[in-house]
Amino acid sequence: xxxxxxxxxxxxxxxxxxxxxxxxxxxxxxxxxxxxxxxxxxxxxxxxxxxxxxxxxxxxxxxxxxxxxxxxxxxxxxxxxxxxxxxxxxxxxxxxxxxxxxxxxxxxxxxxxxxxxxxxxxxxxxxxxxxxxxxxxxxxxxxxxxxxxxxxxxxxxxxxxxxxxxxxxxxxxxxxxxxxxxxxxxxxxxxxxxxxxxxxxxxxxxxxxxxxxxxxxxxxxxxxxxxxxxxxxxxxxxxxxxxxxxxxxxxxxxxxxxxxxxxxxxxxxxxxxxxxxxxxxxxxxxxxxxxxxxxxxxxxxxxxxxxxxxxxxxxxxxxxxxxxxxxxxxxxxxxxxxxxxxxxxxxxxxxxxxxxxxxxxxxxxxxxxxxxxxxxxxxxxxxxxxxxxxxxxxxxxx
Numbered sequence: 001x002x003x004x005x006x007x008x009x010x011x012x013x014x015x016x017x018x019x020x021x022x023x024x025x026x027x028x029x030x031x032x033x034x035x036x037x038x039x040x041x042x043x044x045x046x047x048x049x050x051x052x053x054x055x056x057x058x059x060x061x062x063x064x065x066x067x068x069x070x071x072x073x074x075x076x077x078x079x080x081x082x083x084x085x086x087x088x089x090x091x092x093x094x095x096x097x098x099x100x101x102x103x104x105x106x107x108x109x110x111x112x113x114x115x116x117x118x119x120x121x122x123x124x125x126x127x128x129x130x131x132x133x134x135x136x137x138x139x140x141x142x143x144x145x146x147x148x149x150x151x152x153x154x155x156x157x158x159x160x161x162x163x164x165x166x167x168x169x170x171x172x173x174x175x176x177x178x179x180x181x182x183x184x185x186x187x188x189x190x191x192x193x194x195x196x197x198x199x200x201x202x203x204x205x206x207x208x209x210x211x212x213x214x215x216x217x218x219x220x221x222x223x224x225x226x227x228x229x230x231x232x233x234x235x236x237x238x239x240x241x242x243x244x245x246x247x248x249x250x251x252x253x254x255x256x257x258x259x260x261x262x263x264x265x266x267x268x269x270x271x272x273x274x275x276x277x278x279x280x281x282x283x284x285x286x287x288x289x290x291x292x293x294x295x296x297x298x299x300x301x302x303x304x305x306x307x308x309x310x311x312x313x314x315x316x317x318x319x320x321x322x323x324x325x326x327x328x329x330x331x332x333x334x335x336x337x338x339x340x341x342x343x344x345x346x347x348x349x350x351x352x353x354x355x356x357x358x359x360x361x362x363x364x365x366x367x368x369x370x371x372x373x374x375x376x377x378x379x380x381x382x383x384x385x386x387x388x389x390x391x392x393x394x395x396x397x398x
Contacts, residue, residue, distance in 0.1 A: 006380055007033075009076035010372025011058065011177070012185070013168060015043035015232075016210040016327065018057040019366060020076070021373040022069040023354060030377045031355040034069030035366070036061040046082030046212040046230070048167045055174035062175065075178035077376035078168065079185040079368055080125060081207065081214045083161035086226030088130075088312075089113045091153045098149045106132070106144065109153035116157050123165060126158040126184060130222035141221075158184050158226045183375055184226055185209075185368050186216035189325045191378075192371030193349030196221055203320040204309055205349065206338070207368060208301070208328025210234045215305055217314055224312045231301045233328040239293050244274055244285060255331070258287055261298040262333035266291045298334060302341040309342070321345035329364040 006025040012018070019037050023030040038060035042053035066072050091113030093105060114127045132140040133152040140146070165182065172179050190205040199218040207214040211232045217225040236259070241251035258272055270287040305322075309315050321344040324334055329348050338346035350362050351370030361370070 005071060007071055007073045008373045008377035008380060009073045010188070010369045010374070010376060011076040011078045011172065012369035012372060013054065013058075013079060013171075014040070014209055014327075014368075015046065015082070015212075015234075016040065017365075018054070018061045019369040020058075020061045020065040021366070021369045022065050022071060022073060023373045023377060024071075025377045025380050029353065029355060030374060032357050033071055034065045034067070035358075035361060035369070036064030036066070036068070038064070042171075043082075043211060046228075046232075048164060048171065051167055051171040051174065054168075054171040058172060058175035058177065062177070073177070075180045076172070077180045077372050077379070078172060078182050079188055079372050080160050080165060080168065080182050081185040081209060082212045082228060083164040084125065084158060084184050084214065084226060084228050086156050086158045086223075087116055088224070089116050089155055089157050091115070091155070093151045093153070095149050095151070098147050100145055101134070101143050101148055101151060103144060105151055106142075106153070109151050110155055113153045113155040114157055116159075118159060121162050122159045123162040124157060125160040125165070125182060126187065126226075128156045128158065128187075128223040128226075130154040130156060130224070131220070154222075156223045156226060158187075158223075160184075180376060181379065183372060184214065184216070185372075186214035186226065187223065188371035188375055189214075189349060189368045190216050190218065190323070190371070191375055192351040192353070193323055193325060193367050194218070194320070195352075198320040201319040202314060202317045204305070204314070204318055204322045204342075206305055206322055206324050206326075206329075208232060208324060208326040208334075210327060213301060213305070213326075213328070215308055217309055217312060217318075219314060219317060224314060225308065227308050229301070229304045229308070231297075231304060233326075233331070236294055236297050236328070236331065239297050240290070243293055244290075246274055250275060254290065255294070258290055259294055260287075260291045260332040261294045262336050263288060263291045263295050265333065294331065295333075295337065298331070298337040299341055302338050305338075306342050315343075318342070318344045321347065323347060323349035325349040325364040325367040327365050 008023045010021040040057035042050040093109040134148040205216045213229040274283040335346040
């Protein structure tokens with residue numbers, strides 16, 4: 001691989017595994033080069049409690065990806081979750097007279113809208129413009145060149161814990177990588193798994209991680225909501241461990257091998273063996289009972305998502321339904337429960353749009369990492385285009 005190859009790297013810092021995607025940035029888009037994954041034990045309740053453990057996991061995953069890609073990136077775009085929330089805001093810019101709106105006016109109105117009061121431990125992670133209102137007329141996506149005296153920007157401001165964000169940055173630096181940008185994980189997943197026309201018709205992207213669930217809701221291509229729910233795949237496992245009196249690892253194995261969140265699809269006669277203390281007989285439970293426990297937790301999760309979506313008035317407007325990504329989406333029946341509780345269609349989200357994407361990564365677990373790499377590639381293509389435009393303009397002046 002030539003040293004001049006422009007690389008786009010997505011780094012998904014999950015609470016159970018660290019995943020890396022390396023792609024080559026080319027004129028026509030991205031080409032997959034390699035991936036790596038490493039387990040991690042650095043998180044507790046979505047909070048980073050061991051930066052060294054995370055840095056080591058990043059190094060292991062990155063080394064595996066570098067061997068496959070035959071390339072050594074110096075920086076990556078990272079995903080942030082667990083400590084993220086968002087708020088809708090407006091910014092009003094009055095010109096004093098009617099004139100044509102310029103790009104600088106749009107940027108300034110967005111900057112005004114982004115000036116939201118923050119608590120001491122919060123920082124702005126992303127600013128996502130929604131639309132603009134001109135002289136009281138709403139719904140403009142790009143009003144450049146239109147005559148108006150009053151411009152109002154509508155944005156969704158995504159914020160994260162300042163302390164948690166700095167801890168993530170520090171851990172990545174310890175793994176000898178620079179951080180290009182940090183992006184909300186559900187937004188990255190949406191970038192990979194949902195087409196622009198689907199976002200325009202209304203869609204909810206639900207990233208079910210090990211310790212939390214991230215949510216991004218779109219309508220008209222605009223981000224209406226970014227939020228985090230404190231329920232994830234780990235809660236399903238803990239329910240099984242507590243109710244059936246087994247250790248955590250055995251409960252995780254039960255969930256993976258026999259887990260299903262739709263009781264109606266499980267036979268009443270199917271039994272599962274449970275371990276007992278030494279000297280005691282083996283125990284059994286029905287697979288249906290196992291399913292009842294998991295179904296109750298799945299319903300709680302999607303009821304929380306439905307309540308969040310209702311806050312922005314989208315509970316009956318998700319024409320493209322719900323897209324599930326993350327490790328929690330692998331649990332059998334999750335789409336069925338999502339459809340029943342949220343009253344919309346649901347599907348698993350897979351990464352699209354990366355050339356030579358391997359079939360082994362056609363899995364909701366890798367969607368966010370793929371989206372982060374795509375986001376990185378888009379930023380680099382945009383920067384290259386700006387540099388090229390500047391160079392051409394400079395040559396013309398000469």
